[in-house]
Amino acid sequence: MPRPTHPYVWTAEGWLYLAVVMDLFSRKVVGWAMGEHIDRHLVLSGLQMALEGRAPPKGLLHHSDRGSQYASSDYQQALAARGIECSMSRKGNCWDNAVVESFFSSLKQELVYRTDFATRQQARSALFEYIEVFYNRQRRHSTLGYLSPVDFENAALPVTLAA
Structure with a gap:
């Protein structure tokens, strides 16, 4: 049976849903939210986190799938x-969201399918650790020259000279 690539995490208490916003330049997850319901409030929380952390300039292109939340x-x-x-995939075109789908696939293979979560809180803690400690700071990506997203961003920053 194929495993869904959706951001759903099963716990003994029920489903926990995850929404992420990813910077496609560095593959860094810059915003995320977790909740008991997959709705517009969940994705708005993830977007808000990304906007507060990045403060992007006007004209940024934001890509998402066609989910009703987005x-x-x-x-x-x-x-x-x-x-x-806003840029959205055409109906039935899964390739437009390939980078985020790849993230969810890695998350499930490296964490979710290997763990039986007793509570949503246990899952939240593990997802936080995976995203903020492992994925963004340690996990190497071939697309980024085998650097982590944080290391790739740091390497791409312009060098500033001390006065």
Whole structure:
């Protein structure tokens, strides 16, 4: 049976849902949220975290799938208010979200399928550790020259000279 690539994590208490916002330049997960429901509030929380952490300039292109959460007027208004242009996949075109789907696949193979979570809190803690400690700071990516997302971003920063 194929395993879903959706951001659902089973716990003995029920499902825990994960929404992420990824910077495609560095593959860094810059925003994320977890909750008991997969709705516009969940994805808005992940977007808010990304916007607060990055403060992107107007004209940023934000890509998502066609899920109702991302198509909601609240989500679209949040993007428009920051001058962010929305790009969505065509119906049935899974390749447009390949980088994020790859992240979810890695997450499931490296953590979720290997762990039986008794509680949602246990899953939240493990997902936090995976994203913030392992994936962003330690996990190497062939696309990034075998650097972690944080190391890749640090290497790409312009060198500043001390006065």
